[in-house]
Amino acid sequence: xxxxxxxxxxxxxxxxxxxxxxxxxxxxxxxxxxxxxxxxxxxxxxxxxxxxxxxxxxxxxxxxxxxxxxxxxxxxxxxxxxxxxxxxxxxxxxxxxxxxxxxxxxxxxxxxxxxxxxxxxxxxxxxxxxxxxxxxxxxxxxxxxxxxxxxxxxxxxxxxxxxxxxxxxxxxxxxxxxxxxxxxxxxxxxxxxxxxxxxxxxxxxxxxxxxxxxxxxxxxxxxxxxxxxxxxxxxxxxxxxxxxxxxxxxxxxxxxxxxxxxxxxxxxxxxxxxxxxxxxxxxxxxxxxxxxxxxxxxxxxxxxxxxxxxxxxxxxxxxxxxxxxxxxxxxxxxxxxxxxxxxxxxxxxx
Amino acid sequence: xxxxxxxxxxxxxxxxxxxxxxxxxxxxxxxxxxxxxxxxxxxxxxxxxxxxxxxxxxxxxxxxxxxxxxxxxxxxxxxxxxxxxxxxxxxxxxxxxxxxxxxxxxxxxxxxxxxxxxxxxxxxxxxxxxxxxxxxxxxxxxxxxxxxxxxxxxxxxxxxxxxxxxxxxxxxxxxxxxxxxxxxxxxxxxxxxxxxxxxxxxxxxxxxxxxxxxxxxxxxxxxxxxxxxxxxxxxxxxxxxxxxxxxxxxxxxxxxxxxxxxxxxxxxxxxxxxxxxxxxxxxxxxxxxxxxxxxxxxxxxxxxxxxxxxxxxxxxxxxxxxxxxxxxxxxxxxxxxxxxxxxxxxxxxxxxxxxxxxxxxxxxxxxxxxxxxxxxxxxxxxxxxxxxxxxxxxxxxxxxxxxxxxxxxxxxxxxxxxxxxxxxxxxxxxxxxxxxxxxxxxxxxxxxxxxxxxxxxxxxxxxxxxxxxxxxxxxxxxxxxxxxxxxxxxxxxxxxxxxxxxxxxxxxxxxxxxxxxxxxxxxxxxxxxxxxxxxxxxxxxxxxxxxxxxxxxxxxxxxxxxxxxxxxxxxxxxxxxxxxxxxxxxxxxxxxxxxxxxxxxxxxxxxxxxxxxxxx
Numbered sequence: 001x002x003x004x005x006x007x008x009x010x011x012x013x014x015x016x017x018x019x020x021x022x023x024x025x026x027x028x029x030x031x032x033x034x035x036x037x038x039x040x041x042x043x044x045x046x047x048x049x050x051x052x053x054x055x056x057x058x059x060x061x062x063x064x065x066x067x068x069x070x071x072x073x074x075x076x077x078x079x080x081x082x083x084x085x086x087x088x089x090x091x092x093x094x095x096x097x098x099x100x101x102x103x104x105x106x107x108x109x110x111x112x113x114x115x116x117x118x119x120x121x122x123x124x125x126x127x128x129x130x131x132x133x134x135x136x137x138x139x140x141x142x143x144x145x146x147x148x149x150x151x152x153x154x155x156x157x158x159x160x161x162x163x164x165x166x167x168x169x170x171x172x173x174x175x176x177x178x179x180x181x182x183x184x185x186x187x188x189x190x191x192x193x194x195x196x197x198x199x200x201x202x203x204x205x206x207x208x209x210x211x212x213x214x215x216x217x218x219x220x221x222x223x224x225x226x227x228x229x230x231x232x233x234x235x236x237x238x239x240x241x242x243x244x245x246x247x248x249x250x251x252x253x254x255x256x257x258x259x260x261x262x263x264x265x266x267x268x269x270x271x272x273x274x275x276x277x278x279x280x281x282x283x284x285x286x287x288x289x290x291x292x293x294x295x296x297x298x299x300x301x302x303x304x305x306x307x308x309x310x311x312x313x314x315x316x317x318x319x320x321x322x323x324x325x326x327x328x329x330x331x332x333x334x335x336x337x338x339x340x341x342x343x344x345x346x347x348x349x350x
Numbered sequence: 351x352x353x354x355x356x357x358x359x360x361x362x363x364x365x366x367x368x369x370x371x372x373x374x375x376x377x378x379x380x381x382x383x384x385x386x387x388x389x390x391x392x393x394x395x396x397x398x399x400x401x402x403x404x405x406x407x408x409x410x411x412x413x414x415x416x417x418x419x420x421x422x423x424x425x426x427x428x429x430x431x432x433x434x435x436x437x438x439x440x441x442x443x444x445x446x447x448x449x450x451x452x453x454x455x456x457x458x459x460x461x462x463x464x465x466x467x468x469x470x471x472x473x474x475x476x477x478x479x480x481x482x483x484x485x486x487x488x489x490x491x492x493x494x495x496x497x498x499x500x501x502x503x504x505x506x507x508x509x510x511x512x513x514x515x516x517x518x519x520x521x522x523x524x525x526x527x528x529x530x531x532x533x534x535x536x537x538x539x540x541x542x543x544x545x546x547x548x549x550x551x552x553x554x555x556x557x558x559x560x561x562x563x564x565x566x567x568x569x570x571x572x573x574x575x576x577x578x579x580x581x582x583x584x585x586x587x588x589x590x591x592x593x594x595x596x597x598x599x600x601x602x603x604x605x606x607x608x609x610x611x612x613x614x615x616x617x618x619x620x621x622x623x624x625x626x627x628x629x630x631x632x633x634x635x636x637x638x639x640x641x642x643x644x645x646x647x648x649x650x651x652x653x654x655x656x657x658x659x660x661x662x663x664x665x666x667x668x669x670x671x672x673x674x675x676x677x678x679x680x681x682x683x684x685x686x687x688x689x690x691x692x693x694x695x696x697x698x699x700x701x702x703x704x705x706x707x708x709x710x711x712x713x714x715x716x717x718x719x720x721x722x723x724x725x726x727x728x729x730x731x732x733x734x735x736x737x738x739x740x741x742x743x744x745x746x747x748x749x750x751x752x753x754x755x756x757x758x759x760x761x762x763x764x765x766x767x768x769x770x771x772x773x774x775x776x777x778x779x780x781x782x783x784x785x786x787x788x789x790x791x792x793x794x795x796x797x798x799x800x801x802x803x804x805x806x807x808x809x810x811x812x813x814x815x816x817x818x819x820x821x822x823x824x825x826x827x828x829x830x831x832x833x834x835x836x837x838x839x840x841x842x843x844x845x846x847x848x849x850x851x852x853x854x855x856x857x858x859x860x861x862x863x864x865x866x867x868x869x870x871x872x873x874x875x876x877x878x879x880x881x882x883x884x885x886x887x888x889x890x891x892x893x894x895x896x897x898x899x900x901x902x903x904x905x906x907x908x909x910x911x912x913x914x915x916x917x918x919x920x921x922x923x924x925x926x927x928x929x930x931x932x933x934x935x936x937x938x939x940x941x942x943x944x945x946x947x948x949x950x951x952x953x954x955x956x957x958x959x960x961x962x963x964x965x966x
Contacts, residue, residue, distance in 0.1 A: 028811075055793060056793070056797075057789070057790055057791070057792060057793050057794070057797060058790050060633070060789045060790075062629070072799070073799055073811065077797065078793065078794055078797045079789070079797055080787075080788075080789035080790070080797050080798065080799075080800070081797075081798075081799040081800065082629070082632060082659075082799075082800040082801075083799065083800065083801040083802075084625070084628070084629075084655065085625075085651050085652060085655050088621060088622070088625045088651075088652070090622070090625075091580075091617065091621070091622040091623075091624075091625025091626045091628075091629065092625050092626070092628055092629035092632070093629060094580075094615065094622075094625075094626045094629060095578060095580065095625065095626035095627060095628060095629025095630035095631070095632070095633070095635075095637060096629040096630060096632060096633040096789070097629075098578045098580075098613040098615065098626065098629075098630050098635065098637075099577075099578060099629070099630040099631075099632075099633035099634055099635030099637070100633050100634065100635070100788075100789070100790065102790070103633075103789060103790050120618050120619065120622070121618065121621075121622055121625070123618075124617070124618040124622065128615070316615075317613070320610065320613055320614070320615070321609050321610050322609060322610050322611075322612070322613045323604045323607060323609040323610060323611055324607065324609070327577040327578060327611070327612070327613060327630075327635045328577070328630075328633060328634035328635040328788065330575075330577055330611055332575065332752070332753060332754060334602075334604070334611050335572075335575040335576075335577060335602070335611065335636075335754075336572075336573055336575060336748075336752070337572065337573065337601040337602075338748065338750050339747070339748045339749070339750050341601055342569075342573070342746050342747070342748045343745075345569065345597075345746065346557070346559050346745040346746055349559035349560055349561045350384075350385075350555075350558075350559055350560070
């Protein structure tokens with residue numbers, strides 16, 4: 001286990017548009033098990049935020065409880081973070097976003113946190129189209145309580161406990177699609193090449209962006225009989241295609257087969273380019289996404305990549321018509337109607 | 351028969367069926383009395399039902415200014431056959447009984463100590479109105495018209511009120527006034543008007559208002575600067591957020607963009623509602639939620655997190671009976687222990703106890719300052735009686751020089767100028783309250799990770815026992831500081847020096863004040879203390895120390911305020927005599943008087959509840 005990170009950094013580390021190196025996006029040293037998929041996801045978040053040139057302090061990291069929910073400590077140390085209560089990250093993120101719509105909100109959750117105890121909050125934050133990245137670190141089991149099956153565990157999948165899971169799994173992606181999510185993707189913690197552009201695209205999307213990341217638990221669910229093990233996922237992964245995220249005003253330089261490519265421009269002007277493996281998948285069609293997921297599932301495969309995107313959606317603030325300025329910055333003059341109005345109210349009560 | 355004779359001092363109760371529009375008609379009666387310059391107090395006793403079950407509306411008229419419930423009924427207007435057998439029993443000897451004589455009254459209901467007035471309400475409305483819904487609605491208005499003749503209400507005042515109430519729906523004015531006239535004429539022609547009870551114009555209202563506590567709380571939130579409201583519908587708290595929205599739409603629209611200087615989210619449950627409040631407050635907005643006991647139960651975990659993470663959190667608890675389907679539309683003061691110690695682990699929370707709409711407004715606004723100053727949950731303990739009934743109240747006041755106290759929050763410049771390392775949980779002022787930063791303040795300074803109690807003074811994760819204990823002890827220092835910020839009790843000394851005292855709070859206040867006057871006239875003198883906040887400050891403890899025997903009057907079964915006093919103060923518990931009224935109806939002055947006088951006789955207040963007649 002690493003418990004000390006050397007201060008030394010290569011003097012010629014590359015910098016981003018803000019002049020920051022990757023170091024400015026790192027966090028405390030992880031206390032998760034060596035080889036945990038979650039650490040790769042933290043690294044992907046660091047990479048994505050660095051490449052997007054986000055100001056770290058303009059990001060808020062919010063989580064629930066569980067191994068996954070510990071990870072916000074391990075990235076973006078100059079961001080405020082909130083490790084809240086089990087299954088309730090969505091409500092805390094909703095409140096935080098209502099208070100200040102100008103920050104970037106990264107919510108990290110797990111399969112227990114989102115698909116069991118927090119199922120209600122997950123469903124409703126999707127419906128409200130809260131502008132946030134909602135990243136599920138999905139390992140099919142409860143790590144911190146030592147390996148119980150979670151609600152995303154496949155039927156028959158067996159972890160270290162040695163009992164096959166007898167219950168139907170919950171697929172957070174198809175569920176989110178059903179509930180009206182405006183950005184849905186699935187990925188694998190071991191596929192950084194796919195995950196980093198997806199995180200960048202999700203952060204740039206102005207609405208609710210779900211990335212369900214299969215992230216093996218090396219200690220309790222990395223057995224030969226588990227469908228959430230490194231080996232199984234690597235062997236059964238199927239991708240919707242290769243995703244490119246092109247920031248604002250950058251020229252697109254890529255070759256693609258006609259009919260097998262789809263381009264989506266986001267609100268901020270950045271472009272997502274998907275080099276599709278399946279010409280039947282249409283990023284703007286929920287049904288095609290749900291079908292594609294089910295088709296792969298029937299074959300025993302896990303479909304990853306960008307699945308659905310609606311760039312022209314209205315986020316919660318737009319739906320409820322709140323002012324552009326962060327609500328938390330409003331002062332007495334905007335908030336307090338004053339004594340004259342009160343006197344009129346008194347009069348109406350006589 | 352000795353008929354009750356009185357001017358401007360009586361209790362009238364209307365017995366109706368839920369969903370027939372009776373409450374608005376009955377409110378006409380109350381408001382007209384108010385506009386004739388006489389203090390009035392209407393109380394709606396309603397079922398958990400939309401249509402069909404019995405409902406009662408009681409109006410206390412009193413020109414001495416007593417606006418709590420008195421107990422007993424002088425005039426009963428009984429238009430619901432379902433409850434009539436009980437309604438007739440509830441009339442005071444010498445009282446009056448008004449009923450619909452379209453069908454003859456069951457002979458078993460007759461009492462020879464009550465005067466009966468039959469009005470053919472159904473017949474009249476059938477004759478005058480074709481539409482069945484109108485027949486039902488105007489039946490209520492007809493008896494209000496009849497009453498105006500019977501108790502000598504100035505008919506013009508009634509007419510003007512109808513004009514005011516139907517502003518914007520002018521079509522309804524003429525038929526309503528017609529219905530009033532029908533009743534008025536019938537009473538003039540058939541009864542000897544006025545009857546023994548009547549109303550005479552007074553000049554006692556002055557600047558007072560008639561207002562529901564929930565509406566006042568909502569305005570408190572508007573004036574206190576709340577910009578985020580998250581909630582889940584639950585009786586009797588729903589109208590807090592509905593009123594907040596009503597006023598926000600009028601008073602909180604940005605003139606430039608036409609957009610809202612507020613956000614209201616109806617959450618999926620109370621857990622989510624409080625989570626949103628915690629998230630918004632953590633991020634620097636003033637946020638609140640409103641709920642009732644069942645909601646507070648669900649919010650427990652978050653309240654504990656907010657206590658340990660030290661996030662300002664404002665919660666309005668409009669108390670009722672419970673749980674589940676247990677009399678959810680009846681009033682109680684039974685969430686004190688739930689709220690004071692909400693959540694697992696060692697937690698305690700600041701509580702405020704308003705007694706009038708004016709205080710709901712003031713405490714509603716102040717709760718945001720308090721929460722920001724103390725960085726902890728603040729719970730305003732309203733109840734159904736105060737929240738959903740109109741109360742005779744002093745007008746709301748606001749000082750335009752008020753600046754919000756956002757507490758200890760570091761700005762970018764302050765962080766920049768800070769020579770030492772920033773510690774979120776570092777008690778630099780020795781008052782237990784540390785400095786917060788909002789997310790997004792400074793690129794490299796002031797960011798911290800918020801979590802439960804596994805952290806050191808610099809918000810760094812640790813499971814060290816020393817750090818845990820250190821933090822818990824600092825939270826106690828903060829608790830002591832809170833005693834200087836919560837509102838002081840209101841102490842009313844007796845006219846004569848006495849060793850006996852009485853403690854009450856919230857909606858018991860008006861009835862207790864009347865009871866104290868009655869007791870004084872009987873030669874029983876009590877010093878009174880009204881609790882307005884928790885933690886209790888030194889004045890409360892001193893009051894208890896000064897007296898040998900103190901009655902603690904509460905509207906719950908278990909003496910929850912008494913438990914808090916015993917638990918939190920260094921006092922002798924045997925001094926505190928519980929007087930507990932918990933039938934779900936607002937406590938009456940007569941109940942308090944009886945409880946104390948029967949206690950006086952036997953020096954034992956335990957049998958009180960057994961002897962108490964349960965009436966609505």
